[in-house]
Amino acid sequence: MKYEFVPAIEGSRVDHVGSYRRRLPVSLERMYENTLDWQHLPHLHSSSFTSLTIETAGAWGWRATVMSGEGQQAATSLIELNLDRDARRWITRNLAGPHVGAEIWTHVFVVSERVLDIVVDFFVPDVPAEAKVKVGQAYAMSYERLYDEDVEMMTERQRHLDQRLDGVDETQVLDLCSSITATLPQTVTLSGRRFVLNRLDAVDSDEEGQWVVYPARCPHQLGSLAGAPLIDGVVRCPWHGYKFDVRTGACISGSSCQFGRTPKVTEQAGKVTLSWV
Ligand code: FES
Ligand SMILES: [Fe+2]
Incomplete structure (x- = not known):
């Protein structure tokens, strides 16, 4: 006690x-x-x-x-x-x-x-x-x-x-093997910041869903989004319940807070790459 x-x-x-x-x-x-x-x-x-x-x-x-x-x-x-x-x-x-x-x-x-x-x-x-x-x-x-x-x-x-860092080192790149698909969502670190890498549900069952990457910490007061389920492209923060559309970074619960800059995801020749440009 x-x-x-x-x-x-x-x-x-x-x-x-x-x-x-x-x-x-x-x-x-x-x-x-x-x-x-x-x-x-x-x-x-x-x-x-x-x-x-x-x-x-x-x-x-x-x-x-x-x-x-x-x-x-x-x-x-x-x-x-x-x-x-x-x-x-x-x-x-x-x-x-x-x-x-x-x-x-x-x-x-x-x-x-x-x-x-x-x-x-x-x-x-x-x-x-x-x-x-x-x-x-x-x-x-x-x-x-x-x-x-x-x-x-x-x-x-x-x-x-x-731990908040100022600025982002835009030269950093993160290469991952595309077999990472089997263990999504994955928390990854790029330029000292943590992100969640995931895939949206595919529209067509023959296709793979779109890659998405979003901050592991909520822009409101830093609640963890890493464990929050991604449903129809939306995550809900466990601390105050704000919902975010991970495709746009916008809060859809009426708050003006939104995701900061997130890296780009590309997939080529069996490699998934996160980069700032
Ligand atoms: S910290 Fe995420 S909604 Fe408040
Ligand atoms: Fe409380």
Whole structure:
């Protein structure tokens, strides 16, 4: 277990059901980015949230209608998050839904440039004294799962931000044997950048599909596209669900982000070549 659950102290604020504490290997910048990032909730945390409709969002926080669970367990909540950078704190309030009135206060303490301690206090109204520990633990367990997923995203994003290269060495060429067709999709490296090489489904069954090459990292916030299935020429990023047409590089989910420059693929005499020109 990576976290500590601290039950509420008797006589403390009446609706306090407990606290969750954890040390995170991330910077304050990544943490705030994640806090304001409402878009990732139904994608990265798809086991906790089924859908989300945003009402309003800004540097102050966001308010959204969030669906969770399925079938008989399905629930809809109106949630508002307010970030107070001066206090290094954000408060998530349940404005409507099953836990209406519940508040989650998260305080962040900077240990070093890329290490934070977080203390999350759960306040849930109308919980009988004998049920507080159980309710507090349930909140802590769900936060444990959310933070496991978030830490993975934040650290992966940080690693790729650190590795970003300036400019492209356009003289580099990558030659591959055309038997690579048997192991597609393949992640390949050209000029220090990672790309996914794949083939679209052939229109005619007697022919081979068109070669495509696209970045292994999403242009939005560097989520991995390497493992995302290619369906009808479209890949969907697992972090925020943006979809990209790999033939044009355009985002077809309404975002203005798009793939950067990608190499050209040619096939000749049993050789597949990736080059910039
Ligand atoms: S990182 Fe956000 S959609 Fe890919
Ligand atoms: Fe998250």
